Amino acid sequence: MPFENALGSARDGDRLTVDEAVELLTTGTDVDGIDTERKDVVLGTADARRREVVGDDVTFVANINNNVTTACDVGCLFCNFKDAPHGFKNEGGDGFTKTVEESRETVAEARERGVYEVCSVSGLHPALVLDDEHREAVEGSAEYTPAGDFVDDPGTYVDQIRAMNDLHVHAVTPEEAEHARRGTERTYRDVYENLADAGLDTVPGTAAEILVDEVRDVICPNKIDTDGWMDAMRGAAEAGLGTTATIMYGHVENAHHRALHLKRVRDLQDETDVITEFVPLSFVHENTPLGKRGVTGASRAEDELMIAVSRLFLDNIENIQSSWVKYGDELGLRMLECGANDFMGTLLSEEITKRAGGEHGEFRSFGWYVEKVRSIDRVPVERSTDYQKHRVVDDPPHGPALGPDADGTPLLDGT
Numbered sequence: 357m358p359f360e361n362a363l364g365s366a367r368d369g370d371r372l373t374v375d376e377a378v379e380l381l382t383t384g385t386d387v388d389g390i391d392t393e394r395k396d397v398v399l400g401t402a403d404a405r406r407r408e409v410v411g412d413d414v415t416f417v418a419n420i421n422n423n424v425t426t427a428c429d430v431g432c433l434f435c436n437f438k439d440a441p442h443g444f445k446n447e448g449g450d451g452f453t454k455t456v457e458e459s460r461e462t463v464a465e466a467r468e469r470g471v472y473e474v475c476s477v478s479g480l481h482p483a484l485v486l487d488d489e490h491r492e493a494v495e496g497s498a499e500y501t502p503a504g505d506f507v508d509d510p511g512t513y514v515d516q517i518r519a520m521n522d523l524h525v526h527a528v529t530p531e532e533a534e535h536a537r538r539g540t541e542r543t544y545r546d547v548y549e550n551l552a553d554a555g556l557d558t559v560p561g562t563a564a565e566i567l568v569d570e571v572r573d574v575i576c577p578n579k580i581d582t583d584g585w586m587d588a589m590r591g592a593a594e595a596g597l598g599t600t601a602t603i604m605y606g607h608v609e610n611a612h613h614r615a616l617h618l619k620r621v622r623d624l625q626d627e628t629d630v631i632t633e634f635v636p637l638s639f640v641h642e643n644t645p646l647g648k649r650g651v652t653g654a655s656r657a658e659d660e661l662m663i664a665v666s667r668l669f670l671d672n673i674e675n676i677q678s679s680w681v682k683y684g685d686e687l688g689l690r691m692l693e694c695g696a697n698d699f700m701g702t703l704l705s706e707e708i709t710k711r712a713g714g715e716h717g718e719f720r721s722f723g724w725y726v727e728k729v730r731s732i733d734r735v736p737v738e739r740s741t742d743y744q745k746h747r748v749v750d751d752p753p754h755g756p757a758l759g760p761d762a763d764g765t766p767l768l769d770g771t
């Protein structure tokens with residue numbers, strides 16, 4: 357009975373194999389579809405593991421998203437965040453590019469409000485380079501278009517990070533790090549060291565999608581491959597940066613691909629030990645190229661099992677995040693009873709999911725977090741990005757207290 361064996365290993369806290377993860381993700385390869393009773397047992401096992409590992413705290417961070425640009429030519433088929441860069445050469449296109457000055461102002465305002473972290477992930481704008489030296493190296497090549505050709509100038513990665521470093525800067529994904537060294541022999545470590553010098557604090561482990569090349573070849577053929585992603589993440593760790601890791605699931609992949617992905621992330625964490633959280637990102641299909649070809653997202657049961665098996669498989673990553681942007685309030689909260697313990701951040705603005713057709717909004721207040729987390733008898737806890745600082749959020753007014761200028765005032769009036 358492979359399912360029973362896998363469940364036994366999970367209950368005993370043994371390190372799960374890829375095959376065992378497949379058994380748990382599918383509630384058994386001996387049954388067609390998902391068996392509800394077995395599923396409930398897997399979710400319960402993961403919930404118990406969560407309690408053993410991190411207790412009853414539900415953490416969240418006071419953060420903003422400040423994505424610099426939607427200009428991107430990589431063409432990932434699951435993405436509708438991107439806009440074709442040529443549209444940025446004249447006024448009135450659909451996307452946006454923020455100048456260094458705009459980022460500085462956005463971050464200064466957020467800091468005053470008590471925010472702790474700025475999260476910044478962007479399209480691969482053809483004018484964006486690491487720094488002046490990188491610009492010189494790629495000038496005149498097909499991999500670079502001068503900023504002067506576009507209406508708005510994104511500056512360099514280094515200048516953007518400097519402009520945001522009044523807050524904890526969580527930015528520059530592996531794919532962006534590749535863009536920041538394109539056309540050169542620089543290593544990822546070198547790129548991330550330069551960014552760290554400019555004030556980068558931690559790296560979002562997005563661009564992971566599914567870490568299996570036969571899946572990447574279908575959904576993101578122009579992106580770095582699995583080994584490239586692993587190398588970039590190692591480079592971030594070597595530069596002394598913390599990271600997160602993600603999986604973007606629920607499109608063309610199967611349970612075996614999801615299990616292989618979990619294995620690669622667990623191996624990477626064995627090596628680096630800098631991954632603070634794992635974030636399952638459920639594919640939002642509506643407006644995306646894949647969605648238009650009839651690919652839909654994961655079912656509720658698949659979402660629950662993805663969270664639960666992440667908790668059970670990743671014995672070396674403490675925090676599993678439930679994304680209210682992807683799941684919404686009700687399912688997002690449910691995930692906290694299936695193995696997740698972190699409930700993401702306040703965000704204030706959100707573009708990736710919204711543009712893909714997601715309808716769960718862009719902001720959550722501390723008041724909302726307190727109410728929702730208490731409603732499932734858990735403890736609402738404000739955290740720092742690296743999970744080193746914690747504060748139970750109890751008496752009103754409910755506002756951030758960990759940010760560099762935070763004084764407990766609610767983030768937005770009346771919330």
Ligand SMILES: C[S@@+](CC[C@H](N)C(=O)[O-])C[C@H]1O[C@@H](n2cnc3c(N)ncnc32)[C@H](O)[C@@H]1O
Pocket residue numbers: 428434435436437477478479480529530531532562563564565602603604637638639640641644708709712
């Ligand atoms: C939009 S990209 C921005 C950063 C950078 N261009 C990159 O690819 O790393 C960040 C991540 O958003 C996620 N994403 C994009 N479109 C999505 C969708 N429709 N549903 C769920 N996640 C999505 C993917 O995991 C992707 O790696």
Ligand SMILES: Nc1c(NC[C@H](O)[C@H](O)[C@H](O)CO)[nH]c(=O)[nH]c1=O
Pocket residue numbers: 417419421473475526600633635637677678679681682700701702703706740741742
């Ligand atoms: N899951 C999503 C995130 N997660 C990132 C967090 O907001 C935070 O930056 C991280 O936990 C580090 O502290 N962000 C999004 O914009 N959308 C998501 O779906």
Ligand SMILES: N[C@@H](Cc1ccc(O)cc1)C(=O)O
Pocket residue numbers: 475477559560561562600601602635637708709
């Ligand atoms: N911004 C990404 C999600 C993300 C960002 C940073 C992380 O550390 C993790 C996840 C999205 O919306 O898909």
Ligand code: SF4
Pocket residue numbers: 428429430431432435436437438478479480531576
């Ligand atoms: S996921 Fe990132 S790299 Fe891919 S198209 Fe979207 S913005 Fe570009």
